[in-house]
Each structure stands twice: as structure tokens, then as C-alpha cells.
Amino acid sequence: MALFQSTEDHICDDCGAVNVVSFTDYPDRDRYTVDCAGCGQVLLSGKGSRFYESSALKDHSKKGAPQGE
Numbered sequence: 001m002a003l004f005q006s007t008e009d010h011i012c013d014d015c016g017a018v019n020v021v022s023f024t025d026y027p028d029r030d031r032y033t034v035d036c037a038g039c040g041q042v043l044l045s046g047k048g049s050r051f052y053e054s055s056a057l058k059d060h061s062k063k064g065a066p067q068g069e
């Protein structure tokens with residue numbers, strides 16, 4: 001059985017880093033938790049047939065960038 005695997009970009013609410021998150025679509029629902037690759041806070045968590053596995057920073061220059069305020 002072929003499982004669909006790909007990546008999605010998710011922006012961390014805590015540090016603003018752009019994470020490239022790998023996921024696999026499974027037929028069964030399962031719990032997942034993925035930490036931000038930049039700050040270690042929880043980036044994604046929940047339960048579903050799309051299982052998020054791991055994260056990596058997409059753009060290192062974004063990490064720690066000034067927020068303007």
C-alpha cells in the first residue's frame with residue numbers, strides 16, 4: 001500500500017520560524033506532536049489521518065528576526 005508523503009510549511013507562533021514539516025497520510029487516525037525546529041515549542045499537535053512527523057527550519061535567516069515592536 002502506497003502512503004502519501006510530502007511536506008508542508010508551518011510558521012511557529014512562538015518564534016516566527018518557518019518550519020518545513022514532513023507528513024504521511026495514513027488510513028488510520030493517530031496522535032502527533034511536532035516541535036518547532038527553531039525554539040522547541042510545540043508547533044503542531046492533534047489527531048488525524050495526516051500524521052506530522054518532523055520539522056526543519058526552512059529559512060535560517062528568519063530565526064530571531066526583529067518583529068518590529
Ligand SMILES: [Zn+2]
Nearest residue numbers: 012015036039
Ligand atoms: Zn518556534
